[in-house]
Amino acid sequence: MEGLKIVTIGGGSSYTPELIEGFINRYDELPIRELWLVDIPEGKEKLETIGALAKRMVEKAGVPIDIHLTLDRKEALPGADFVTTQIRVGQLAARAKDEAIPLKYGVIGQETNGPGGLFKGLRTIPVILDICQDIEQLCPDAWLINFSNPAGMVTEAVLRYSNITRTVGLCNVPIGMRMGVAEMLDVDPSRVQIDFAGLNHMVYGLEVYVDGKIVTKKVLEMLSNGAGMTMKNIVDLGWEPDFIKGLEVLPCPYHRYYYQTSKMLEEEQKDDAEKGTRAQVVQQLEKDLFQLYRDPNLAIKPPQLEERGGAYYSDAACSLINSIYNDKHDIQPVNTRNNGAIASIPNDSAVEISCVITQEGPKPISVGDLPVPVRGLVQQIKSFERVSAEAAVTGDYHKALLAMTINPLVPSDTIAKKLLGEMLEAHQDYLPQFFTHAR
Structure with a gap:
């Protein structure tokens, strides 16, 4: 039959209307x-609301x-051209625990970094x-486009522990950074290009361009002078100007957890005391969104969706699918196998990097070694991702403890064990x- 078949696992997500809008705009x-x-039985009501x-x-x-709804992914998958995954195992209640428990130990509680990310x-x-x-088994030629977090660690696991080769991990942070730079410079985002390299939620902008001309120093100067660039789910504390001048590359919003740990921890503890964890805030946002979604007169993506931290996720997914399908050879930042693009990361590991997008998938653009000031932190987080993925697959308690301990947000092995x-x-x-293995 003519046309594409796309399967979205986690279809009851509050982000799905953005995905639908992206597909409509590119039809x-x-x-x-x-x-x-596709969703699970616990998500049936949300799936029906989103489907309608x-x-x-x-x-x-x-x-x-044609929109189809099902609670059985094996019914949906046969003949699929693209499969997107946007799942949250344990839903927001699990995220709330990921955020609250570390705070008891004086450790950052965040959904994709530190103990919560693990x-x-x-x-x-x-x-x-x-x-x-x-x-x-059911659609071996399909592309798997994952934007379930932690996207880098998930991509690492898929590349290392499955036979799927047609897989790409996706994050909204790079597109959010590009939008942020465009806003700072008061130019249309289409004129901004950034050379991205690093890992998921640990990616740097090595060079920034407007109309093909390098403007990196100007952007860093604006950033060090108080220009804001963050996301809905990460407080903007500004940056120490002299630090940014020394760094000489553009950090992503998540770098605040590593470069401003004590201040971010204070903010989290204050927020937790005043209004609860981010998960609790999001639960209310989701409740309000689904109230909107149930309105039978609503037939567009409501603007309130952008209050969620994942704005642009789905648009990035639609752009990626479009570029693979149409062999566009445009440049997009994605999570994919390194293949030598970043010299200081193993070739077989997942990295987040600017790629040329073709019908054969992403072709990473080589950057050589990362700059010395950022290389060590990126390598440490890659070690954390590798060991975490192994622990997830094996259920090995000791590997999980090792992963917890080597994460830079956890201060000691004693706290890691508790x-x-x-x-x-x-x-x-x-x-x-x-819980099926003896320790």
């Missing part, structure tokens, strides 16, 4: 015949995309690898691999 280039939205909105959006736009990976990777097995014990207990329902 002339990306002729989608079928879009299957998706059908209204498609009808309003006048595009012939546990999100431990819960998510086994489920993603199960999905990979289904893809191998944290690991409490968080394993809290997430026991979603971590069977750790």
Whole structure:
């Protein structure tokens, strides 16, 4: 049959309307015949709400995309051209624990960094690898586009522990940085290009261009003079001007957790006392969004969705799918196998880097070695991701403890062990691999 079949696992996500909007806007280039939205039984009500909105959006736009809903991904996958994954194992209740428990030990509690990032990976990777097995059997030629966090660690695991080769990890941070730079310079985002290199939530802008001309120093000067560039879920504390001048590359918003740890911890503790963890704030945002989504007169993506921290995620996914399908050879930052692009990272590891996007997938643009000031931190986080992925697959307690301890946000092995014990207990329902092995 003519047209594409796309399967979105985690279709009941509050982000899905942005995905639908992206597909509608690109329909002339990306002729989608079928879009299957898949979720788990616990997400049935949300899936039905999102599915109804998706059908209204498609009808309003006048595009012939058939929307299908199912709680059985094996029903959805056969014949798929692209499979996108946007899952949250344990839902926001698990995220709340990831954020709250570390704070008790004076450690950053954040969903993709430090102990929270480790546990999100431990819960998510086994489920993603199960999905990979289904893809191998039911649609072996499909592309897997993952934007489940922690996206870098998940991509690492898929490349290392599955037979899926057509896989790309995606994050909204680079596109958010490009938008932020465009706003700082008061230019259209289409005129801004950034050479990205590093890891997911640990990516740097090595050079910044406007209309092809390097403006890196100007952007760093503006950043050091108080120009803001962050995301909805990360407080903007500004930067120490002399630090930015010494760094000489553009940091991403998540670098605040590593370069401003004590200040970020203070902010988290204050927020936790005043309004709860970010997960609790997001639970209310989601509640409000789904109230909007249920309105039978709503047939567009509501602007309130941008209050969620993941704005641009789905748009980035649509652009990537479009570029693979149409062999566009444009440049996009994605998570993919390094293949020598960053000299100081193993060739077989996942990196986040600017790539030329082709019908054969992303081709990383070589940057050589990362600058000395940032190289060590990136390598340390890559070690953390590698060991975490191994722990997720094997259920090895000692590997999990090692991963917790080598993360730079955890101050000692003693605290790591206490944290690991409490968080394993809290997430026991979603971590069977750790409770079927003797330690």
